[in-house]
Amino acid sequence: MARCRVFVRHCLEDGGWPDKLDGEERRQAVEEVLLLASEIATNACLHADGPRRLTVSGSGTTVRVEVADGSALLPVLRPEGGVPCGDGRFGGHGMRIVDRLTRGRWGSEAHGTGKTVWFELVRPEPSWTGLDRPMRSHGPASGTPA
Template identity: 35%
Template sequence: MVTVAPPHPWTYALRLPHDPRAVRVARMTVRAALRGHGRQDALDVVELLASELVTNAYLHTKGPASLRLTGLGDGRLRAGGWDSDPYVPSPSGGAGDDSAPLAPLDTGSGRGLLLVQEYADSWGGRALGDGALGRGAGKLLWFEVGGRATLPLLPK
């Protein structure tokens, strides 16, 4: 049975504890939501990039995180990840400096936002306003995919 995507926007919001299992829960939720809305065409890309946002939140903060997945009426999908750290990293790992060195190929981490930059149609991030006790309210990183939401074959 094929599910037809509704012409109006839909949203799933997921609040995640600071727990290494949160990344798996986020991936499972993305899979279920996209399959339920007939968007298997975007499944690989959105699952990969959403898990990168949640992984970064777990690795670089001590608090909870949130993931919001929105299907827009025009066929685009938007995902946003919130965490409690107001620092918005650049995709290369520097503080907005594109000349920062890339992570070595033999390391298991350090390229998450480069993947977001490469496979999303658009993406961004911003620090959020003042939180309690004058601390920042964290940041929001987001990405959108649309018609080109497929992963190319990567060289081995």
């Protein structure tokens, strides 16, 4: 997950997101995106064959992160409190965290070789210009190994 977080952090820095925040507010906004990106990338490791592609893009005050993997199994929100993992612990909280922090702005799309899980996070700042295109993509589609 360290490579995932470094990649997403660099994309956010390169894109200037979030541009109107300073200091602690900026750090918190970036950490929120990193947490969410780590969660969907971790799910690709746990429930598929790992992430095949990681894409970060943005437009206006919104950042979008997508993780593609090779499993056709789409993510679902687990019940409050999680589900038993078999060792006395409970799991299945990840997508509920994604759902809450993004205020429901996440989803998944099946495609021929698996699926892409995405989320969008909106910041209230009025301008994050010039980023209506992918900032970077990492994986076979970009020619860079995942």
